[in-house]
Amino acid sequence: MSASRSRLLAGALTLTTALLASACSGTGGGEASQADGNTITFMTKLFGTAPSPQGELHQAIEKFLGKKISVTWVPNAEYQEKTNVTLASGNIPDVMVVDPKSPAFGKAAEAGAFWDLTEKIKQYPNLVGDPKVLLNSSVNGKVYGPYRIRPLLRSAVMIRKDWLKKVGLEAPKTTDDLYEVAKAFTEKDPDGDGKKDTYGLILPKWPGTSFAASSPFNTMDVWFGAPNNWGERDGKLVPEFDTPEFFEANRFMKKMIDEGLVNPDWNTLDTAKWMDPFVQDKGGIIIDVDVRTTQLLDLLKEQDPQTYGDKVLTVGNLARPDGKKFSFPGSGYLDILAVSKQRVRTEAQLDELLKTLDKLAGKEGQILLANGIEGRNFKVENNEAVLINQDDPKVKQLQDDVDKAFIQLGTQASTGATGIAYLRVPPEEPYRKDLAERKERVAEDLKTAVFDPSLPVVSPTVVAKGATLNPIVTDARIKYLAGQITEEQLKAEIKRWYDSGGTQIAQEINDLVSKLGQ
Amino acid sequence: MATDLATPPVKAVKATGHRPGRARALWRYRWLYLMIIPGLAYFLIFKYVPMRGLQIAFQDFVPFLGYNGSQWVGFKHFEDLFTGPDFGRLMYNTLFLALLNIVFVFPAPIIVALMLNELRINVLKRSVQSLIYIPHFLSWTIVASLTYILFSVDYGVLAGWIHEILGGQKIDYVAQPEWFRPIIILQTLWKTTGWTTIIYLAALAGVNHEQYEAARMDGAGRWRQLWHVTLPAIRPTIVVMAILMSGNLLDMSFEQIWLMTNNLNRGTADVFDTFTYYVGINQGAYSYATAVGLFKGVAGVLLIFGSNWLAKRLGQRGLF
Numbered sequence: 001m002s003a004s005r006s007r008l009l010a011g012a013l014t015l016t017t018a019l020l021a022s023a024c025s026g027t028g029g030g031e032a033s034q035a036d037g038n039t040i041t042f043m044t045k046l047f048g049t050a051p052s053p054q055g056e057l058h059q060a061i062e063k064f065l066g067k068k069i070s071v072t073w074v075p076n077a078e079y080q081e082k083t084n085v086t087l088a089s090g091n092i093p094d095v096m097v098v099d100p101k102s103p104a105f106g107k108a109a110e111a112g113a114f115w116d117l118t119e120k121i122k123q124y125p126n127l128v129g130d131p132k133v134l135l136n137s138s139v140n141g142k143v144y145g146p147y148r149i150r151p152l153l154r155s156a157v158m159i160r161k162d163w164l165k166k167v168g169l170e171a172p173k174t175t176d177d178l179y180e181v182a183k184a185f186t187e188k189d190p191d192g193d194g195k196k197d198t199y200g201l202i203l204p205k206w207p208g209t210s211f212a213a214s215s216p217f218n219t220m221d222v223w224f225g226a227p228n229n230w231g232e233r234d235g236k237l238v239p240e241f242d243t244p245e246f247f248e249a250n251r252f253m254k255k256m257i258d259e260g261l262v263n264p265d266w267n268t269l270d271t272a273k274w275m276d277p278f279v280q281d282k283g284g285i286i287i288d289v290d291v292r293t294t295q296l297l298d299l300l301k302e303q304d305p306q307t308y309g310d311k312v313l314t315v316g317n318l319a320r321p322d323g324k325k326f327s328f329p330g331s332g333y334l335d336i337l338a339v340s341k342q343r344v345r346t347e348a349q350l351d352e353l354l355k356t357l358d359k360l361a362g363k364e365g366q367i368l369l370a371n372g373i374e375g376r377n378f379k380v381e382n383n384e385a386v387l388i389n390q391d392d393p394k395v396k397q398l399q400d401d402v403d404k405a406f407i408q409l410g411t412q413a414s415t416g417a418t419g420i421a422y423l424r425v426p427p428e429e430p431y432r433k434d435l436a437e438r439k440e441r442v443a444e445d446l447k448t449a450v451f452d453p454s455l456p457v458v459s460p461t462v463v464a465k466g467a468t469l470n471p472i473v474t475d476a477r478i479k480y481l482a483g484q485i486t487e488e489q490l491k492a493e494i495k496r497w498y499d500s501g502g503t504q505i506a507q508e509i510n511d512l513v514s515k516l517g518q
Numbered sequence: 519m520a521t522d523l524a525t526p527p528v529k530a531v532k533a534t535g536h537r538p539g540r541a542r543a544l545w546r547y548r549w550l551y552l553m554i555i556p557g558l559a560y561f562l563i564f565k566y567v568p569m570r571g572l573q574i575a576f577q578d579f580v581p582f583l584g585y586n587g588s589q590w591v592g593f594k595h596f597e598d599l600f601t602g603p604d605f606g607r608l609m610y611n612t613l614f615l616a617l618l619n620i621v622f623v624f625p626a627p628i629i630v631a632l633m634l635n636e637l638r639i640n641v642l643k644r645s646v647q648s649l650i651y652i653p654h655f656l657s658w659t660i661v662a663s664l665t666y667i668l669f670s671v672d673y674g675v676l677a678g679w680i681h682e683i684l685g686g687q688k689i690d691y692v693a694q695p696e697w698f699r700p701i702i703i704l705q706t707l708w709k710t711t712g713w714t715t716i717i718y719l720a721a722l723a724g725v726n727h728e729q730y731e732a733a734r735m736d737g738a739g740r741w742r743q744l745w746h747v748t749l750p751a752i753r754p755t756i757v758v759m760a761i762l763m764s765g766n767l768l769d770m771s772f773e774q775i776w777l778m779t780n781n782l783n784r785g786t787a788d789v790f791d792t793f794t795y796y797v798g799i800n801q802g803a804y805s806y807a808t809a810v811g812l813f814k815g816v817a818g819v820l821l822i823f824g825s826n827w828l829a830k831r832l833g834q835r836g837l838f
Contacts, residue, residue, distance in 0.1 A: 084800070087581050087582075088802075088804060089581070103803070104801070105802075108580065108581065111582040111583050112582065113581075113582035205780055205781070206781075265670050265671050265673075265690070267690075267693045267780060267781060267782055268666065268671075268693050269672075342582070467796055467797040468603060468604055474781065475781045475782070475784050479781070479782055482693070500603055
């Protein structure tokens with residue numbers, strides 16, 4: 001055995017031992033480093049590639065705040081998973097974009113992982129925003145951070161305008177009209193290829209197992225008069241699915257599915273492919289958030305830049321057959337910016353951080369996050385942002401950093417709701433028209449909006465048993481619509497939900513809501 | 519040098535026969551023993567150290583409070599699991615799929631290997647072999663996407679053909695609960711059979727040709743040779759593979775099942791693996807999910823020991 005070889009082996013041995021030692025100490029759960037006051041760490045969602053810390057926008061924000069920022073960018077698709085893993089890892093950033101109603105956050109917050117800002121936030125008007133929405137984003141009245149604004153009402157119906165013209169029908173106003181349009185789209189060959197290869201309504205497989213999930217199914221429930229998630233009946237709050245209106249709505253949906261007016265693969269169609277049939281002349285109606293119109297216009301424009309404006313018609317919520325109208329609103333927010341106690345340890349540190357966040361939540365900060373740098377990637381005309389210099393690769397990079405990343409840190413500005421940042425309108429006529437119509441439509445629908453009274457509360461039983469309870473009714477409804485079970489069996493499943501813990505949930509929701517004194 | 523290293527240390531021990539000899543052997547083959555270290559380190563770091571986390575199955579674990587701060591609750595999570603509404607369904611679904619795996623997936627590579635072994639045209643044999651093991655390299659995500667494309671009720675090519683041939687009503691293969699298990703088994707067969715066949719082909723290559731000659735002299739036909747020479751020759755391989763498989767019986771391929779699950783077939787599709795993911799990662803019930811995982815692990819170990827014991831009882835050589 002030569003000397004060089006023994007040295008090599010000895011080296012390898014040392015290396016393995018070192019690895020072993022470091023691995024052992026690594027699992028000891030090292031204390032997370034304390035905030036140094038000069039750097040703020042964030043975690044938020046990402047829709048493209050992560051911006052470089054040397055990027056123009058990143059630098060501009062640091063300059064504006066007078067502090068260093070370090071952001072963990074997590075792709076949107078895996079955000080929930082990553083959130084739960086981060087909460088478990090004990091390495092929570094200073095400020096974390098998180099769904100305040102998720103069980104993992106609830107448990108962590110209860111254990112004291114995040115600052116309770118219920119009182120403190122009142123000193124920072126930029127962070128409070130709309131007090132009503134702030135309450136909605138709370139956990140049983142406890143506020144853990146500023147919310148990220150979303151439009152209060154986004155539900156809409158998108159219809160192939162050219163098809164509607166072809167079959168000679170008006171824009172639908174009631175669910176009966178919707179049925180007629182869907183039937184005509186299925187039977188009257190709206191794409192004009194001589195074959196019966198189209199359908200009316202496009203429904204996707206809705207991800208997740210929570211019942212109230214803003215799906216087209218929930219929207220239609222509300223149209224027929226069912227509660228939005230929870231609603232008052234005889235002085236007590238009852239779930240959406242325990243009302244006659246819910247069954248009415250589902251009979252309507254089942255009828256459309258049974259008659260073939262809906263895409264046959266509606267229970268497996270991925271939401272990512274939802275728009276494909278619409279664009280590919282296969283289906284003609286989508287019930288979803290109104291920003292979907294912009295995406296549809298984008299896709300149709302790629303296909304035919306001349307006529308795309310004549311292909312999408314967006315209408316608001318529909319009235320039920322007797323003419324009464326109920327609209328489906330959102331919660332007004334999506335996620336909050338929670339402040340971790342792990343790194344922000346003292347009240348003084350917290351005040352310092354909140355001051356910085358408040359500055360970021362002001363008009364100037366929100367414009368940086370949601371519009372970019374004025375004079376660099378946009379200019380202001382009539383109080384609207386107009387994109388400029390987009391041919392310059394550096395500016396394009398800046399624009400991407402805004403649209404795909406930093407806008408996700410916005411609290412009082414977002415893609416859908418402009419909030420206090422500048423409204424951004426694409427120059428093309430169809431987009432401008434849609435935006436103008438949207439404003440009127442939302443104002444009109446908000447008059448009949450059915451709000452969810454249970455938004456601010458979280459039932460402990462849902463946290464503990466949601467995994468088992470949530471799918472019961474969610475799956476049963478889909479099974480009923482698919483014809484696998486009868487209405488009686490659907491009712492039996494609802495009873496099973498009550499028996500397995502639903503009764504307790506209803507009790508808790510009622511108690512918690514009345515305690516908040518709404 | 520090579521032969522020197524390759525001499526098994528056992529012989530040296532036998533030659534001297536007592537303790538000082540063993541120590542001397544240890545010293546003599548020290549470099550060989552050193553080579554075990556990376557392997558040992560791997561198991562220690564990646565398999566044993568993480569087991570520390572199993573304690574959270576007996577706690578109400580809150581990550582912020584850590585292992586030491588979380589409250590101990592004894593067997594509460596196990597009680598919840600065994601008395602909960604999910605246990606029966608999960609157990610049934612898991613065992614049903616396991617049974618189908620034993621009946622259809624386990625014998626498939628043996629049969630394919632025997633068939634390939636009978637092929638006399640080498641080029642054909644090799645090309646078939648290569649073709650059938652290629653699916654092994656595709657991820658479950660791709661397999662699931664292919665299944666959706668081929669069997670979708672709207673645009674599925676294969677589903678369309680089947681419908682044309684058989685007529686009747688269109689069947690939504692990917693959404694009907696009764697089609698869930700057949701599809702899972704077909705996917706597994708398609709993806710894994712070719713790859714596992716390699717092991718059996720290797721075993722078949724080792725069968726002594728004189729035995730076949732002797733059998734032919736005694737007038738044995740092809741079937742007789744297969745039954746009395748080939749199968750007994752690869753029996754040890756089959757037994758070892760069976761024991762190894764038994765440990766994984768409750769391990770369903772998570773990705774495969776997760777990707778094929780939807781609202782309509784969840785009742786049939788949920789198995790322990792998807793349930794732990796859903797409860798643990800999605801709902802953040804880490805302790806409960808760990809309890810489920812631990813139960814599954816213990817059941818797996820019992821199954822390995824059980825089948826090993828059974829193999830020995832039946833006169834076969836076990837794994838250990």
